[in-house]
Amino acid sequence: GAGVSQSPSNKVTEKGKDVELRCDPISGHTALYWYRQSLGQGLEFLIYFQGNSAPDKSGLPSDRFSAERTGGSVSTLTIQRTQQEDSAVYLCASSEGQGGLYEQYFGPGTRLTVT
Amino acid sequence: KQEVTQIPAALSVPEGENLVLNCSFTDSAIYNLQWFRQDPGKGLTSLLLIQSSQREQTSGRLNASLDKSSGRSTLYIAASQPGDSATYLCAAYTDKLIFGTGTRLQVFP
Numbered sequence: 001g002a003g004v005s006q007s008p009s010n011k012v013t014e015k016g017k018d019v020e021l022r023c024d025p026i027s028g029h030t031a032l033y034w035y036r037q038s039l040g041q042g043l044e045f046l047i048y049f050q051g052n053s054a055p056d057k058s059g060l061p062s063d064r065f066s067a068e069r070t071g072g073s074v075s076t077l078t079i080q081r082t083q084q085e086d087s088a089v090y091l092c093a094s095s096e097g098q099g100g101l102y103e104q105y106f107g108p109g110t111r112l113t114v115t
Numbered sequence: 116k117q118e119v120t121q122i123p124a125a126l127s128v129p130e131g132e133n134l135v136l137n138c139s140f141t142d143s144a145i146y147n148l149q150w151f152r153q154d155p156g157k158g159l160t161s162l163l164l165i166q167s168s169q170r171e172q173t174s175g176r177l178n179a180s181l182d183k184s185s186g187r188s189t190l191y192i193a194a195s196q197p198g199d200s201a202t203y204l205c206a207a208y209t210d211k212l213i214f215g216t217g218t219r220l221q222v223f224p
Contacts, residue, residue, distance in 0.1 A: 004158075033212075043204065043214040056211070091158055100146020100167065100208050106159040 004107035006092050012113045013082055021077045021110045025094030032075050038088035050098035082114045117142040119207050121215035136190040136218045138205035143183045150179050150190050151204045195222045
C-alpha cells in the first residue's frame with residue numbers, strides 16, 4: 001500500500017518568509033511524528049500527534065515552529081519567519097499507535113533551504 | 116536524558132565480508148530499539164525493531180541484538196553486498212525515538 005508521503009520534496013525560501021510542509025501518513029495510522037535532520041545535528045524529534053490527544057511539542061526549537069493535524073490524518077508543519085539555521089531535511093513518520101510496540105514508517109522528507 | 120552513540124562513524128569493506136555495527140544508549144529504560152537504513156537524499160527505511168523484552172531479531176542477512184542491561188545493540192550484516200551501502204541509524208524509544216548519528220557503510224566490489 002501507499003507509504004508516508006511529503007510535499008514539497010524541495011523548498012527554497014528567503015529568510016524571513018513563512019513555509020508550510022505537508023505530511024500524508026499511512027492510512028489508518030493514528031500516530032504521526034515530525035523530525036528534522038541537519039548537518040552536524042543528526043536526526044532530532046520535533047513533535048508528535050497521537051489520535052485526539054494533545055500533541056507532544058517538546059522538541060520544537062522555537063515558537064516560530066508549529067504543527068497541526070487535521071481530521072487525524074494530514075499534518076502541516078509551519079515555520080514562520082524562517083532563518084538560515086532552519087535549513088534541514090524535515091522528515092515525517094507515522095505508526096499504527098503510539099508507544100514502543102509500533103514501528104515508525106518514514107516519508108522521503110522535505111529539503112528546506114533558507115537563503 | 117537519553118543519548119545514543121554509534122560506532123564506527125564510517126566503515127568501508129569489500130563485498131562478502133560479515134560486519135557488525137554498534138549502537139549504545141545511556142538510559143536502559145527503553146521500550147524498543149529500531150534500526151534504520153538511509154540512502155543518500157532519501158528517507159529512512161525500517162530494518163528491524165527489537166522490543167525491550169526481546170534479545171534479537173532477524174531479517175534475511177540482517178540480525179540485530181539487544182542487551183538492555185549494558186545499553187547496547189548490534190546490527191550484524193552477513194555476506195555484505197554493494198547494495199548494502201548506506202547510512203545505518205539506530206534509535207532508542209522511550210517516550211520518543213532518539214537517534215544515533217549513524218554509521219556510513221560502503222561495500223565495494
